[in-house]
Amino acid sequence: MRGRLDVEMNKVTVVSVLPAVADLSSLDLGVWIHGFVQRNRLDEDVHEKFDKLKKSLSNHLQWINKFSLKTIMSPDGDIIDCVLSHKQPAFDHPLLKGQKPLDPPEIPKGHNQNSNLSDNFQLWSLSGESCPENTIPIRRIKEEDMYRANSISRFGRKLNYSNLDIGNKHEHSIAYVTRDRYYGAKAKINVWAPHVENYNEFSLAQIWILAGTFGKDLNSIEAGWQVNQQLYGDHRPRLFIYWTADAYHRTGCYNLLCSGFVQTNKNIALGASIYPTSSYNGRQYDITLLIWKDTKTRNWWLSYGSENLIGYWPSSLFRHLKDSATVVEFGGEIINSMSQGTHTSTQMGSGHFAQEGFRKAAYFRNMQVVNDKNYLTPLSNPVFQTEFPNCYNIKGGKSNQWGNYFYYGGPGRNVKCP
Secondary structure (H helix, E strand, O other), rough: OOOOOOOOOOOOHHHHHHHHHHHOHHHHHHHHHHHHHHOOOOOOHHHHHHHHHHHHHHHHEEEHOOOOOEEEEOOOEEEEEEEHHHOHHHHOOOOOOOOOOOOOOOOOOOOOOOOOOOOEEHHHHHOOOOOOOOEEEEOOHHHHHHHOOOOOOOOOOOOOOOOOOOOOEEEEEEEEEEEEEOOOEEEEOOOOOOOOOOOOOOEEEEEEEEEEOOOOOEHHHHHHHOEHHHHHHHOOEEEEEEEEOOOOOOOHHHHOOOOOEOOOOOOOOOOOOEOOOOOOOOOOEEEEEEEEEOOOOOOOEEEEEEEEEEEEOOHHHHHHHHHEEEEEEEEEEEEOOOOOOOOOOOOOOOOOHHHHHOOEEEEEEEEEEEEEOOEEOOOOOOEEOOOOOOOOEEEEEEEEEOOEEEEEOOOOOOOOOO
């Protein structure tokens, strides 16, 4: 601590800092101070203040981890709780209290393609265990998960940033369409396990459904896979969702870490690891994700594969996405924290550049959007964009079998990306 803040820690310093730590819910600092307190045997007053922080953490864990009817142990160390559908976090939201999950909607016309991963594409389900009817699987959050977060209040949330701003430490290789009204999107997303340099960074591949203004009042619905050590504690690719109604300021979260998304599927756990994954010059695996707006309820639904409905984002969560989206994006994203004073070595996609092609570079294929007639249609004039092509790049194309597609990614730091 002295090295970080150039302060000689003593009882006076600790007593002064702890109230602020508790108010800000600064977990990493609070845990360090607790260790200092124990090593130096400080008095009850200091312990009492730390207990306030611990109680805040405990209360948040109790709220996130709902009562379960059954618990399943996953080979990767995850604990999956089977929670009654009507008791899931979504229904803690003021706009959703007292509601129950809705019946499935009509799937967009033209949706008839499967992923090359089976329905049992998550490690926790490979044991043959499953959740009972009328429950949903939720990945349990542990105390150590909370300790990796910057704060209790920001746990499970992205930092506020503009998705397309250059120099904001978020770097992308994306294809996008705009200048129309969109009612959904679909893609087959190649799954890899990229190297991520440190726990403050992530690497992901996803679909964005967007409306509003970047940095101000953006509404965003997102789904894909990500490697995020800070959130999950490992380097496995995991299925994830995200949403925000105010440009990542105060609303929204990953998966089911806040109230909002309503899950209806008892076999797929958001935040659970995906298995198997692609290998360089070896077998390739992809997942098919479809997001679309139900024409009757106006809610935004998510499905995996051909007919695995995962759940929905209620339209009441949003302002600009109540009707339709104005931008749809597909692609990869990483965080470049420059922790070593140079560009991060965090990989995007497979960690190889787009020009290496199939079995070497990561891909998105069969990209489509949903129109106002609830039909899936090809992309019209997609734009391909990357901020730092010497670090990560993208190369698009079109074919009969793959439709609209692109290869993307890169290794991050290299001779041309110092």
